[in-house]
Amino acid sequence: xxxxxxxxxxxxxxxxxxxxxxxxxxxxxxxxxxxxxxxxxxxxxxxxxxxxxxxxxxxxxxxxxxxxxxxxxxxxxxxxxxxxxxxxxxxxxxxxxxxxxxxxxxxxxxxxxxxxxxxxxxxxxxxxxxxxxxxxxxxxxxxxxxxxxxxxxxxx
Numbered sequence: 001x002x003x004x005x006x007x008x009x010x011x012x013x014x015x016x017x018x019x020x021x022x023x024x025x026x027x028x029x030x031x032x033x034x035x036x037x038x039x040x041x042x043x044x045x046x047x048x049x050x051x052x053x054x055x056x057x058x059x060x061x062x063x064x065x066x067x068x069x070x071x072x073x074x075x076x077x078x079x080x081x082x083x084x085x086x087x088x089x090x091x092x093x094x095x096x097x098x099x100x101x102x103x104x105x106x107x108x109x110x111x112x113x114x115x116x117x118x119x120x121x122x123x124x125x126x127x128x129x130x131x132x133x134x135x136x137x138x139x140x141x142x143x144x145x146x147x148x149x150x151x152x153x154x155x156x
Contacts, residue, residue: 008055008096010104013080015112016058022065022072026122032067034074036127038135040102042094043079052083053090055097059105061113061127074125076113080105102132 026032043056056079063074082101084093110127118124 008082008084008093008100008104010101011054011081011083013078013105013108015076016079017075017077018112018116019075020072020116020120021074022070022122024070026065026067026070026072028121028123030067030070030123032065032070032123034063034065034125037062037064038130040098040135040139042097045090045094045097047086048083051086053086053088053093055082055084055093055101056080057082057097057101057105059102059109061109063113063125063127065125067123074113074117076109078105078109078112080108098136099132102135103130106130106132 039060048054060077
C-alpha cells in the first residue's frame with residue numbers, strides 16, 4: 001500500500017473556549033437568524049520527531065444570533081494539532097494547515113455547535129460548510145477573518 005503523502009493528519013483537537021450569552025430564553029420553536037464572524041490563526045509550526053512538521057491552529061466562530069424577542073452571542077474557539085510530511089516545504093505545509101486543517105477543524109466545530117444547541121432549549125444551529133480556499137482568498141489579509149451572513153432560518 002502506498003503512503004499518502006499529500007494529506008495532513010489531525011493528531012488532536014479541543015474546545016479552548018465556549019460561551020453562549022442570550023438576552024432571555026429562546027424557545028426551540030422560535031425563528032432565529034445569525035451572522036458568523038470566523039477567525040483563524042496558525043499558533044505555531046515545529047519540527048516533529050518523525051521527519052514531519054507539527055502545526056497548531058486555532059479556529060473561532062462568533063455567531064450573533066437574533067430572533068423576534070431575543071438576541072445573543074455564541075462564541076467557540078477550537079484548536080487542532082496536525083502533522084505533515086517534511087517532503088513539503090514549510091510554506092506548503094502552512095498552506096495545507098490553512099486549507100485542509102481549517103476544513104477538518106471546522107467539521108468538528110460545526111458538530112459541536114449543532115450538538116450543544118440541539119441539547120439546549122434554543123433553536124438548533126447548523127453552521128454552513130466553509131470553502132476555506134475561497135475564505136482565505138477573500139479574508140482580511142492581516143487578520144484572517146471573514147464575516148459570513150446567513151439570512152436563512154437556523155431552525156431545522
